[in-house]
Amino acid sequence: xxxxxxxxNLVLIFSVFAISLxxxxxxxxxxxxxxAAFGAIGGYTAAYLSAQIGLPFWPAxxxxxxxxxxxxxxxxxxxxxxxxxxxxxxxxxxSSIVLAVVGAxxxxxxxxxxxxxxxxxxxxxxxxxxxxxxxxxxxxxxFAAFTYLVCYRMGESAFGRVLRAIRDDETxxxxxxxxxxxxxxxxxxxxxxxxxxxxxxxxxxxxIASTSVYGLDVSLKIFAMTIFGGLGNFTGSILGAxxxxxxxxxxxxxxxxxxxxxxxxxxxxxxxxxxxxVRVRPxxxxxxxxxxxxxxxxxxxxLASQPSAKPxxxxxxxxxxxxxxxxxxxxxxxxILEVRDLSKRFGGIAACRELNLDLQxxxxxxxxxxxxxxxxxxxNLLTGALRADGGSxxxxxxxxxxxxxxxxxxxGMVRSFQNVRVFARMTALENVMLGIRELSTDWWCxxxxxxxxxxxxxxxxxxxxxGRVERHTHERAMEWLRLVGLANVAQTxxxxxxxGQQKLVSFARLLGTxxxxxxxxxxxxxIDSKWVEQILELVAHMRELGKxxxxxxxxxxxxxxxxxxxxxxxxxxITAQGTIGELTSDPRLxxxxxxxx
Amino acid sequence: MAPFETLAGxxxxxxxxxxxxTAGYGxxxxxxxxxxxxxxxxxxxxxxxxxxxxxxxxQAVFGLQPLWQGEMFFAGRSLxxxxxxxxxxxxxxxxxxxxxxxxxxxxxxxxxxLGARGLNAAESARRIEAAYADYPVLHERADQLxxxxxxxxxxxxxxxxxLLRxxxxxxxxxxxxxLSPAIAEQMMRRVRGLLTQGVSVVLVxxxxxxxxxxxxxxxxxxxxxxILEESATAFxxxxxxxxxxxx
Numbered sequence: 001x002x003x004x005x006x007x008x009n010l011v012l013i014f015s016v017f018a019i020s021l022x023x024x025x026x027x028x029x030x031x032x033x034x035x036a037a038f039g040a041i042g043g044y045t046a047a048y049l050s051a052q053i054g055l056p057f058w059p060a061x062x063x064x065x066x067x068x069x070x071x072x073x074x075x076x077x078x079x080x081x082x083x084x085x086x087x088x089x090x091x092x093x094x095s096s097i098v099l100a101v102v103g104a105x106x107x108x109x110x111x112x113x114x115x116x117x118x119x120x121x122x123x124x125x126x127x128x129x130x131x132x133x134x135x136x137x138x139x140x141x142x143f144a145a146f147t148y149l150v151c152y153r154m155g156e157s158a159f160g161r162v163l164r165a166i167r168d169d170e171t172x173x174x175x176x177x178x179x180x181x182x183x184x185x186x187x188x189x190x191x192x193x194x195x196x197x198x199x200x201x202x203x204x205x206x207x208i209a210s211t212s213v214y215g216l217d218v219s220l221k222i223f224a225m226t227i228f229g230g231l232g233n234f235t236g237s238i239l240g241a242x243x244x245x246x247x248x249x250x251x252x253x254x255x256x257x258x259x260x261x262x263x264x265x266x267x268x269x270x271x272x273x274x275x276x277x278v279r280v281r282p283x284x285x286x287x288x289x290x291x292x293x294x295x296x297x298x299x300x301x302x303l304a305s306q307p308s309a310k311p312x313x314x315x316x317x318x319x320x321x322x323x324x325x326x327x328x329x330x331x332x333x334x335x336i337l338e339v340r341d342l343s344k345r346f347g348g349i350a351a352c353r354e355l356n357l358d359l360q361x362x363x364x365x366x367x368x369x370x371x372x373x374x375x376x377x378x379x380n381l382l383t384g385a386l387r388a389d390g391g392s393x394x395x396x397x398x399x400x401x402x403x404x405x406x407x408x409x410x411x412g413m414v415r416s417f418q419n420v421r422v423f424a425r426m427t428a429l430e431n432v433m434l435g436i437r438e439l440s441t442d443w444w445c446x447x448x449x450x451x452x453x454x455x456x457x458x459x460x461x462x463x464x465x466x467g468r469v470e471r472h473t474h475e476r477a478m479e480w481l482r483l484v485g486l487a488n489v490a491q492t493x494x495x496x497x498x499x500g501q502q503k504l505v506s507f508a509r510l511l512g513t514x515x516x517x518x519x520x521x522x523x524x525x526x527i528d529s530k531w532v533e534q535i536l537e538l539v540a541h542m543r544e545l546g547k548x549x550x551x552x553x554x555x556x557x558x559x560x561x562x563x564x565x566x567x568x569x570x571x572x573x574i575t576a577q578g579t580i581g582e583l584t585s586d587p588r589l590x591x592x593x594x595x596x597x
Numbered sequence: 598m599a600p601f602e603t604l605a606g607x608x609x610x611x612x613x614x615x616x617x618x619t620a621g622y623g624x625x626x627x628x629x630x631x632x633x634x635x636x637x638x639x640x641x642x643x644x645x646x647x648x649x650x651x652x653x654x655x656q657a658v659f660g661l662q663p664l665w666q667g668e669m670f671f672a673g674r675s676l677x678x679x680x681x682x683x684x685x686x687x688x689x690x691x692x693x694x695x696x697x698x699x700x701x702x703x704x705x706x707x708x709x710x711l712g713a714r715g716l717n718a719a720e721s722a723r724r725i726e727a728a729y730a731d732y733p734v735l736h737e738r739a740d741q742l743x744x745x746x747x748x749x750x751x752x753x754x755x756x757x758x759x760l761l762r763x764x765x766x767x768x769x770x771x772x773x774x775x776l777s778p779a780i781a782e783q784m785m786r787r788v789r790g791l792l793t794q795g796v797s798v799v800l801v802x803x804x805x806x807x808x809x810x811x812x813x814x815x816x817x818x819x820x821x822x823x824i825l826e827e828s829a830t831a832f833x834x835x836x837x838x839x840x841x842x843x844x
Binding site: 370371418419497498499502522524525526527528529532554555556557584585587590591593594595596 | 621623624625626627629646647648649773778803804805806807819820822837838840841842844
């Protein structure tokens with residue numbers, strides 16, 4: 001019987017590994033093949049401290065988890081800007097380094113590892129020493145449940161929404177005001193701490209910490225569990241841990257294959273299983289968003305999606321949208337954005353030189369000019385995606401040059417992208433919810449400076465308040481979706497919508513941020529003609545909501561319909577300004593735009 | 598379809614005809630029911646704002662962009678749903694993209710040999726010699742890396758490469774991009790020379806006067822649709838100030 005208790009215990013310990021890895025890989029999209037190595041840091045820390053200074057179980061557990069968490073934060077720093085393939089390499093390197101170091105230090109037992117000096121003891125909790133496998137079942141169940149709850153809370157909340165946005169499109173997440181780097185650091189830290197916790201448990205359970213227990217193959221096994229179970233689904237991770245962990249004993253005991261062979265066959269079965277799974281069920285056993293509870297009572301939990309595809313004009317007149325029209329609007333200066341002498345060089349080419357630009361509050365401005373004039377570069381400079389070499393950018397009187405894109409977004413200047421960049425695997429509603437936030441300057445509201453589930457303090461300690469903010473966010477997001485006429489597809493993944501609808505989602509997302517200044521990069525390009533009219537109407541309506549808008553658009557037609565003021569750009573410089581009529585009657589500009597023989 | 602105003606008598610059979618072509622990337626529709634034709638020895642220009650679908654249309658003709666709908670015929674044969682770039686080359690098309698039109702880390706000669714791929718060695722050598730006669734600078738620089746040449750010279754390499762297999766249709770994407778006006782004019786003169794040899798050209802060009810100097814007919818695209826088809830002379834006669842409302 002102890003044999004099966006033993007298997008169950010390992011399933012539980014590996015569930016802690018797999019669930020936490022899922023938060024990192026499935027939710028945040030950061031692939032790591034070093035999870036077992038962080039377990040090693042936890043396990044060895046606990047082993048060393050309990051051997052050297054006789055630290056009891058609980059403090060050793062905390063120390064191991066903290067040590068691994070700290071190491072995870074360290075690893076995240078070089079990982080921040082890495083593309084997925086390099087991140088995988090980095091994590092493999094980290095894994096190798098950790099194993100090489102712990103295997104080489106004599107104080108840590110060298111290649112043989114460290115044998116525990118005493119068994120785990122839960123005191124002050126009852127239970128005494130944990131010696132036999134059946135004694136471990138309840139404590140491990142509790143640890144697995146704790147991991148599940150914390151990860152679930154983080155994954156299925158406003159916090160997790162940001163993580164999934166980072167996974168789907170990091171640039172767009174930053175542009176909507178999320179401090180992507182901070183979120184990554186936090187998630188690397190927390191998931192590594194959980195790996196450390198599992199590593200400590202593994203040490204106490206095996207009564208030995210050795211490099212083979214935490215080897216690269218173990219990291220790969222944990223990775224396989226997460227993939228098997230389904231990325232973005234924690235229940236799936238438990239299932240994955242069970243399937244992978246149970247395979248060898250099943251082959252040995254039930255099919256009665258010799259243990260040596262069973263190990264080999266197990267590898268073949270893994271390989272085949274993964275290949276088949278990737279073919280027929282790429283989302284894993286349990287797909288993202290799948291919940292047994294929800295599947296059992298569909299009507300109640302699924303959000304009512306009232307079909308209300310009313311035209312924009314009628315919905316808006318009835319209810320003023322939740323726009324940031326402050327009381328002191330009249331007192332505000334009429335210039336919302338003042339750009340002076342902005343310059344940027346790429347090598348020898350001046351993409352932008354001494355550019356001056358004033359945007360009038362509540363108006364639509366357009367940047368036009370021949371190909372390569374630097375229009376999109378200007379957007380990138382204004383929003384902080386590119387660092388300017390010189391000049392100033394004053395948004396509502398405050399210099400924002402040099403700030404990170406997410407800071408600039410939260411200060412009230414947001415942008416859309418030519419290729420929309422919706423978060424494809426998230427619903428239209430979630431896309432819009434990501435832009436909506438309750439800003440706060442309290443320090444614990446880091447990293448986004450928001451109340452509610454985006455900061456861990458509120459998320460984990462103030463569930464009531466977090467729930468209120470979440471409901472409010474949800475309501476407002478629905479209002480914006482209704483405004484753009486997409487309330488009926490609120491629950492559809494944005495990637496499944498047509499390109500025109502995706503554009504509308506991206507506009508609702510911008511409106512949700514409450515930013516006063518919206519920069520729209522080619523709002524009408526690439527969409528079916530049936531959507532063009534709706535989009536033009538929507539952009540014109542944004543102006544009625546009091547927004548200031550600047551568009552980059554190649555279709556003179558669209559510019560003519562929308563823009564109050566047109567800036568003509570050539571070679572990184574604004575050379576003319578006026579109405580479209582004035583500019584198109586200037587023969588010199590026609591020459592620049594259409595070329596000469 | 599509008600008649601070919603500049604040609605006398607019944608129009609000849611088109612070399613290329615495109616009907617009802619719709620295509621795009623992912624969910625984004627870039628071409629919307631495009632129809633056009635090119636007769637042998639004729640140059641047409643595709644004009645329109647950035648993102649109007651001009652390059653995508655060239656790619657569709659050359660088999661680099663799968664069609665959602667529509668049909669294309671070349672030299673009397675349907676290009677079919679399995680149209681591909683190798684098939685396009687085999688049928689006698691050549692395309693020069695707007696960017697990355699030479700292999701910068703290969704020498705001029707190696708680039709030319711790639712352009713002559715599929716020909717036997719003797720024929721390939723003979724045609725490269727012929728190309729040297731047309732473009733003496735390439736002969737002088739045969740062993741130089743193509744990436745180290747000036748923009749105009751690289752354009753010459755690309756043009757020589759494209760012509761080695763004696764195509765009947767040349768698809769040219771912004772041949773004047775990044776060139777000084779004098780060099781661009783030289784490039785355009787080369788293209789006009791091809792027309793007299795019976796090669797047909799589909800030209801995508803931002804520089805409209807330059808395009809009008811080569812093409813006899815123009816198509817204006819806006820948001821993936823053809824909004825105007827007329828002779829180059831009629832388009833030029835509209836006057837620059839009236840071009841704006843077509844863009």
